[in-house]
Amino acid sequence: MLAIAMAPMAASVYSTALHPCRRRGVLKVAASVSSSPEETKDVVIVGAGIAGLATALSLRRLGVGATVLEQGPSLRAGGTSLTLFKNGWRVLDSIGVADELRAKYLRVQGMRMRSSAGGLDLREFSFEEEAPGQEVRAVERRVLLETLASKLPPGAISFSSKLKSIAGQGPEGTLLELQDGRRLRSKVVVGCDGVNSPIARWMGFTEPRFVGHMAFRGLADYAGAGGQPFEPKVNYIYGRGLRAGFVPVSPTKVYWFICFNRPTPGPKNTDAAALKREALELVRGWPDDLVAVMRSTPDDAVVKTPLVDRWLWPGVAPPASRGGVVLVGDAWHPMTPNLGQGACCALEDAVVLARRLAPAVLAGGDVGEAMSGYERERWGRVFPLTARAGLVGALVQWGNPLVCAVRDGVVIPRLVRLGPFLEHTNFECGLLEPVAPSP
Template sequence: MATSFSSPLLHLLRPSPFSASLRPTRITPERRIFTPFAGPSDNPRKEEVVVVGAGIAGLATALSLHRVGVRSVVLEQGDSLRTGGTSLTLFKNGWRALDDIGVGDELRSQFLQIQGLVMRSEDGRELRSFSFKEEAPGQEVRAVERRVLLETLASRLPPNTISFSSRLKYIERQGSEGTLLELDDGSRVLAKLVIACDGVHSPVAKWMGFSEPNYVGHCAFRGLGLYPDGQPFKPTVNYIYGRGMRAGFVPVSSTKVYWFICFNSPSPGPRTSDPYVLKQEALDLVRSWPQELLDVMQKTPEDVVIKTPLADRWLWPGFSPPAWANGVVVVGDAWHPMTPNLGQGACCALEDAVVLGSKLRGVIGGRSELIDQALSDYTQERWARVFPLTIRANLVGSLLQWENPVVCSFRNNIMIPKLVRLGPFLEHTNFECELLEPAGSP
């Protein structure tokens, strides 16, 4: 697919599907909001590095750059951090990246370390259980609240890094001068390097020639059960398998439990914003399933239940555009959205951020060919990592969403009890990120 950087292309940013769930953040405007670009001007503001999007990928990338001495400006379309959503599970490769950018221990102190997992059928029968210590020594698994992760990353950035209410309207390549970004309010910024971290439906990725992600035939409900007096569960991931549907729950902290339901659907269906309707739809899917799951769901406030169509993008060599071209590079979901079946979406975004920061160490502000080489190295290294994982996550999801009763019986009675091995299944989490050494260090 051809990509043009010389012709102006106009793309309006899509609102977040969870915009109704935006909540205030503890990151105060006085500390973290960048001075807004001052309306229309003949002379755009010039910046070396602009990060588009203040999600996990964007904030982690900005912090990685900060760790190696590179200043960046983060443009966020919302008027605060988009802290809606529930929780995400991070494996040891994700924690390795968080350690590298300096926030691992702060987050560990707030979330339970998961010791193992239990697999059950929809009637409650236990199919298999695993201990991480015995089956996958060295593994580290914790469910982390998205809100806390974002706030922690943002709190480590220098003042005046994030510009809220900065919705991208227009992007155009300006030759050797850089890339021109125009915002909804008419203000403009000319960036030497643009790092697109603007999510699954990234307008910047579309401008670069990437196709829209493909819906994979499954949707997911997610929520966060609240137990003010303490939740009763062991620190274990609980998976439950049915026909064309699966669910699970995992303790996040002493008072919160994350849950999900993944179900087959020929289309994403109508978009529903009524929180009461969403919660009832989720409960209706699993009324006859184990009571523990239902209890967690009942403990969930309606306004934290979300429904998401699952999608991914396969980065076929020779067919997909490169992740980098002419001073614009894509990171995280903007480049490689993947289904959550391996729990690697956020982990890979964190890896991207660390690897890109390491590649750009000492080259920003230098000769353009050095920056080009750094971005080329990032693209090649990360493609080899994320392309196989995207395919694997898709295939695992397809296998687990079987509807045929004979196949489901084989899964529950033979495949899971006798064939599944946890160590090999988690081998992809052994990835080691590059160390973020400050510029000038030996």
């Protein structure tokens, strides 16, 4: 109910031996050994998204260098904005990039909740009064990635490096084959390849579950209008089976979203102008300020995605590590954005894994045990949050008129308390004490 902050690598190899249904993007175990020479690495991170770059930077602060493989020719600049809460900013402080980002983005002071029917005010909150010490800022995804990447040494990110297969695991490490023919032997492989992670499929995880809701997101640009006119507040608007909102990001940018019910994701639409028209049609007759924000958005700054998650049921979900391979962020625990914790949890994962893994890598210790310790520490955090985010989304997306009337007339005005709802953002995953980085 608080924030929509959503944050992949698409491999093209299939393995009928591992997955008889031949699903798209499944990595295979190579049947033959190539004669190409091997490069030896201590740590290889697959994916230069938020999880991958934060993991690389966290490891570096603890003295461990890592090679980050990114399938694209540059950082993925797609996406709009994401919301970071206090727990996310603690991690960014720990890895040394928070103040640089704070200087660019507005601190959100509160939240206003309205009904879609005439824009009737339901409730207004002040973060300082309801949740003292809370820090909320919406951050452009592109800028976050660029900031994290700028703190890594030149050459740490290997672009145009698409993973073809995991060719084998043994005492000397995991052998990776890339589409361009390169072969990397690494003691540790960290899968940060997003919601549709081929590495997660290779490890036996099921596809993320579509939760029956779609989302439009956009980033309005007021640079040519002398700046955006809004107070630094999250604006939520509730309808029947439909909700929307917007939040100022910076003096010139405003992030907005729409969530709506749909039984299936449907075909993908790549027509940017058509996506914007579809989004505007959904909120026809809704408050003018929301519509104005949407109209101030460039067509190419609008995206439409299905909302998915994966609940890590104990005894059902595979372990997060296998041999020398471990998953981080959305590759392991994709969650819906209803708590604004997807990116925050990925950042937490990065710090915890680095704290567990760095001593084992530096001392030649048991990296498998370090990965298992990371999973034990993180599972109790991410499983409840994933489930809670899914349940909150299901509740606020109800379309029943009676339920919506109770929500607007009783639940939001009289029962909602912001402090308890944000208790999960008080989490501390531990700080990183920097050491001299390895070459």
